[in-house]
Amino acid sequence: MLLSIENLRTYFYSRSRRAFVRSVDGASLSVGRGETLGVVGESGSGKTVAALSAAGLVSGTPGVIGGRIEFNSRNLLDGLERYVQVEERDGRVMAVEKDESGWRRQVKRLMAGVRGKEIAMIFQNPRAALNPYSTVGAQLVEAIRLHTNIRNKQEAKEKALHWLERVRIDSPRLRFDNFPSGMSGGMCQRAMIAMALSAEPSLLIADEPTTGLDATIQARIVELLGELKAETGITTMLISHDISVIRRLSDRVAVMYAGTVVESGPASQVLQPKAGHPYTAALLASVPDAETIRTKSPLQAIEGEVPDTIDRPRGCRFYGRCNRVSDAVRSRCANLEPPLAEVAPGHKLRCWLHAA
Amino acid sequence: MRRYVQAETFPRFMALQRADALDLAYVGYGLLVVALVFASYLIGAFGWLPHDPRAMNVTLLNAAPFTPGHPLGTDFLGRDLQSRLILGIQAYFLPGLLAITISIVGGSVLGVLAGYRGGPLETLVTYFANLVDSFPRLVLILLVIAAFKPDIYYVMVVVGITGMPVIANLVAGKIAFLRQKSFIEAAHALGLPAHTVILKHILWLNCRAALVIQATLGMAEAILIETSLSYLGFGVQEPTPSWGNMVQAGANYFLQGNFWPSTAPALAILATILGFQLLGDGLNNILEGKRGR
Numbered sequence: 001m002l003l004s005i006e007n008l009r010t011y012f013y014s015r016s017r018r019a020f021v022r023s024v025d026g027a028s029l030s031v032g033r034g035e036t037l038g039v040v041g042e043s044g045s046g047k048t049v050a051a052l053s054a055a056g057l058v059s060g061t062p063g064v065i066g067g068r069i070e071f072n073s074r075n076l077l078d079g080l081e082r083y084v085q086v087e088e089r090d091g092r093v094m095a096v097e098k099d100e101s102g103w104r105r106q107v108k109r110l111m112a113g114v115r116g117k118e119i120a121m122i123f124q125n126p127r128a129a130l131n132p133y134s135t136v137g138a139q140l141v142e143a144i145r146l147h148t149n150i151r152n153k154q155e156a157k158e159k160a161l162h163w164l165e166r167v168r169i170d171s172p173r174l175r176f177d178n179f180p181s182g183m184s185g186g187m188c189q190r191a192m193i194a195m196a197l198s199a200e201p202s203l204l205i206a207d208e209p210t211t212g213l214d215a216t217i218q219a220r221i222v223e224l225l226g227e228l229k230a231e232t233g234i235t236t237m238l239i240s241h242d243i244s245v246i247r248r249l250s251d252r253v254a255v256m257y258a259g260t261v262v263e264s265g266p267a268s269q270v271l272q273p274k275a276g277h278p279y280t281a282a283l284l285a286s287v288p289d290a291e292t293i294r295t296k297s298p299l300q301a302i303e304g305e306v307p308d309t310i311d312r313p314r315g316c317r318f319y320g321r322c323n324r325v326s327d328a329v330r331s332r333c334a335n336l337e338p339p340l341a342e343v344a345p346g347h348k349l350r351c352w353l354h355a356a
Numbered sequence: 357m358r359r360y361v362q363a364e365t366f367p368r369f370m371a372l373q374r375a376d377a378l379d380l381a382y383v384g385y386g387l388l389v390v391a392l393v394f395a396s397y398l399i400g401a402f403g404w405l406p407h408d409p410r411a412m413n414v415t416l417l418n419a420a421p422f423t424p425g426h427p428l429g430t431d432f433l434g435r436d437l438q439s440r441l442i443l444g445i446q447a448y449f450l451p452g453l454l455a456i457t458i459s460i461v462g463g464s465v466l467g468v469l470a471g472y473r474g475g476p477l478e479t480l481v482t483y484f485a486n487l488v489d490s491f492p493r494l495v496l497i498l499l500v501i502a503a504f505k506p507d508i509y510y511v512m513v514v515v516g517i518t519g520m521p522v523i524a525n526l527v528a529g530k531i532a533f534l535r536q537k538s539f540i541e542a543a544h545a546l547g548l549p550a551h552t553v554i555l556k557h558i559l560w561l562n563c564r565a566a567l568v569i570q571a572t573l574g575m576a577e578a579i580l581i582e583t584s585l586s587y588l589g590f591g592v593q594e595p596t597p598s599w600g601n602m603v604q605a606g607a608n609y610f611l612q613g614n615f616w617p618s619t620a621p622a623l624a625i626l627a628t629i630l631g632f633q634l635l636g637d638g639l640n641n642i643l644e645g646k647r648g649r
Contacts, residue, residue: 123538128538130542131543133561134557146547
């Protein structure tokens with residue numbers, strides 16, 4: 001496994017409500033070398049915060065308070081317990097004491113040579129992710145000179161042009177001197193991908209790479225990511241709420257709900273509508289596929305909304321919205337959090353219906 | 357008929373091409389003034405003056421302009437006005453640069469600390485700004501002169517320090533605004549060290565225009581303060597010429613009909629300060645896109 005996240009907890013403190021927002025609460029997922037892990041879930045399910053935690057980029061407080069993030073057999077949360085003290089009462093975090101500056105120093109030490117070099121990220125809304133006052137070429141050159149041993153400006157420029165070409169940007173020489181405002185969103189995302197890949201990282205975290213782009217451009221970016229994946233074999237953690245994007249690109253899929261992973265496994269097994277976690281099934285039923293289009297059957301919305309991340313119900317997090325719950329398991333669903341149980345090799349579920 | 361041409365490469369100075377003619381005129385005049393001031397400063401520094409500015413000529417007191425040998429006339433002691441005007445630039449040029457350097461560097465540091473670190477530092481910077489704002493500048497300068505000595509460099513240090521809060525607020529505001537932008541987060545994700553992000557991506561790329569504008573306005577302010585002080589007799593002392601003490605010296609003869617010896621330095625002050633102000637305004641309109649379009 002290149003990256004494995006275990007029982008990660010990333011909380012934010014809401015001053016106005018004097019309570020913790022449990023953005024990521026006990027999530028575990030792993031990405032194997034060379035594979036693409038698709039992380040899917042509704043907005044607010046903690047996908048992005050989990051990825052930011054892995055890259056050491058959480059800016060809110062208290063931020064990461066527990067768990068294990070192992071990258072390339074290095075623990076990226078090494079020494080966390082020295083800076084964080086968590087007070088728990090019957091399974092709920094009641095108070096957190098964190099030495100912010102000490103923790104920040106520790107993260108800086110642990111992330112040196114990792115962030116950007118080993119773990120690269122691309123974001124949603126690419127145009128905002130590029131500095132508007134600097135040309136695309138200058139930013140690409142900066143990234144190349146930072147992360148590779150190319151120091152010579154001319155050489156770096158050649159390399160930058162090479163990468164612009166690799167992400168299929170037309171007339172890269174012309175685009176090199178463009179400011180981000182002069183390029184389309186899709187083009188900016190291509191430039192961002194070039195910047196991320198130019199460091200030749202071992203892990204690429206793509207955080208909603210198609211969100212905020214036109215539908216046709218989305219398809220092109222997905223295509224590009226697929227092609228680059230085939231060319232370079234880079235390990236990717238792809239975060240999206242768009243199941244079709246996940247389906248196109250992922251080898252394995254992790255479904256996140258209310259801050260935890262409710263199902264993970266090979267894409268072919270997780271993304272089939274019949275079996276699996278009720279939430280995954282409901283997600284799949286809410287987007288059109290060839291079958292629903294052919295039969296013109298109506299799409300099913302998931303009733304209700306993602307539970308409050310502050311005041312979380314005791315039992316299964318999906319209990320209030322679950323349409324498969326049977327009388328046999330109802331009391332367990334309502335009161336006990338289901339464990340992550342393996343139903344098939346490599347396929348894990350967090351559901352009492354599937355628990356042995 | 358209009359011709360449309362596809363550029364080989366995209367224009368790097370797009371802001372300049374879109375600028376108003378009026379703004380360009382402002383900037384052009386401003387740059388002309390800056391060039392003249394700089395050239396005159398060098399001439400004065402090397403001592404290539406047409407006349408000895410201290411040489412008196414009792415036969416030619418308060419001469420009118422275009423007197424042979426004295427194109428701008430002479431003052432009440434018969435000293436060449438042109439040479440004295442040129443030498444007068446020495447009085448404010450380096451001190452003014454010192455003042456704007458102090459306010460830009462100090463203000464940027466304070467602004468970065470306040471905007472990037474936040475917390476108690478931000479409060480401290482705000483208090484400092486309020487403290488400086490609540491004190492009349494000229495009174496503070498006079499206090500310093502009284503406490504130390506009437507040296508223009510002391511004065512300009514005070515001018516620089518009192519100019520810091522404006523810059524600090526500007527930079528802190530920019531940072532607060534930029535921090536929410538994802539490109540700063542993306543720069544961190546790229547692994548750029550924090551000082552590169554602050555110095556290059558925030559200060560250099562996003563604040564340089566604003567800082568240049570503040571620098572030109574600050575220079576205008578410094579000149580104004582130097583001339584005011586010299587006029588009041590607290591700045592540069594006779595016989596060393598400064599535009600301020602030249603106006604003052606000439607003013608005694610103003611009502612006797614010899615208005616030129618005080619009007620010439622006054623016009624020089626006017627033209628120079630106007631130049632710096634217009635340069636700042638024009639740059640502001642062009643680089644920051646302040647003129648609504």
